[in-house]
Amino acid sequence: MxxxxxxxxxxxxxxxxxxxxxxxxxxxxxxxxxxxxxxxxxxxxxxxxxxxxxxxxxxxxxxxxxxxxxxxxxxxxxxxxxxxxxxxxxxxxxxxxxxxxxxxxxxxxxxxxxxxxxxxxxSAFGDEGPMAGRVGFDAVGQAMSGAVHLTGTPDQPHR
The missing domain is CATH 3.40.50.10540 (Crotonobetainyl-coa:carnitine coa-transferase; domain 1)
Known part of the structure; x- marks a missing residue:
């Protein structure tokens, strides 16, 4: 069991x-x-x-x-x-x-x-605050945190 x-x-x-x-x-x-x-x-x-x-x-x-x-x-x-x-x-x-x-x-x-x-x-942004009602996915979190900047190469767009 x-x-x-x-x-x-x-x-x-x-x-x-x-x-x-x-x-x-x-x-x-x-x-x-x-x-x-x-x-x-x-x-x-x-x-x-x-x-x-x-x-x-x-x-x-x-x-x-x-x-x-x-x-x-x-x-x-x-x-x-x-x-x-x-x-x-x-x-x-x-x-x-x-x-x-x-x-x-x-x-x-x-x-x-x-x-x-x-x-x-x-929820992506918690239950309180100005963004509480918004939805978010992994890519949103990466972009908002700056993690996207760490991907790709200088001559390519960030992924």
């Missing part, structure tokens, strides 16, 4: 941070359900892709997970999410605070369904 056996996680993560966090929980035995929009989230199709069109990074970051596609914009989709939240221990969702609230995935909304739920979020 693995350490997190019996723990249920709902993974609304996108791209790398959220899905990686949930993958680690799955590796330790948690029952992780990846929830994405119908047709697949955009991170499903990042290159290189497998024969079925799924991106290699997506496949790696979503190992050991079950999956469910639904529309958070529909009442049926929201009802399914509420039912799943009532049985979950942890929700992983790396979205800006306003997107979490709009989707009903902010801590107040989740705790109205299940008071002891744990919400795991990740």
């Amino acid at each position: 693995l350490p997190l056996s019996g723990i249920r996680v709902l993974d609304f993560g996108r791209y790398i941070a959220g899905p990686y966090c949930a993958a680690l929980l799955a590796d330790y035995g948690a029952d992780v359900i990846r929830i994405e929009r119908i047709g697949g989230n955009e991170d499903r199709f990042t290159v290189p892709v497998a024969d079925d069109g799924s991106g290699a990074a997506f496949l790696q970051l979503n190992r050991n997970k079950r999956s469910l596609a639904l529309s958070l914009g529909s009442e049926t989709g929201r009802a399914i999410v509420r039912r799943l939240v009532s049985t979950a221990d942890i929700v992983v969702a790396n979205m800006p605070a306003d997107a979490l609230a709009k989707a009903g995935l902010d801590l107040a909304s989740l705790r109205a369904i299940k008071p002891d739920i744990i919400l795991v979020t990740a």
Whole structure:
């Protein structure tokens, strides 16, 4: 038996941070359900892709997970999410605070369904301050920190 056996996680993560966090929980035995929009989230199709069109990074970051596609914009989709939240221990969702609230995935909304739920979020710029609502990826962090300046050669653009 693995350490997190019996723990249920709902993974609304996108791209790398959220899905990686949930993958680690799955590796330790948690029952992780990846929830994405119908047709697949955009991170499903990042290159290189497998024969079925799924991106290699997506496949790696979503190992050991079950999956469910639904529309958070529909009442049926929201009802399914509420039912799943009532049985979950942890929700992983790396979205800006306003997107979490709009989707009903902010801590107040989740705790109205299940008071002891744990919400795991990740943001590029934190929860407070002038950039709190912005999203960011690795390249943004490299550019803002000056790390991009360290790549390439003097006669080439920075990469």
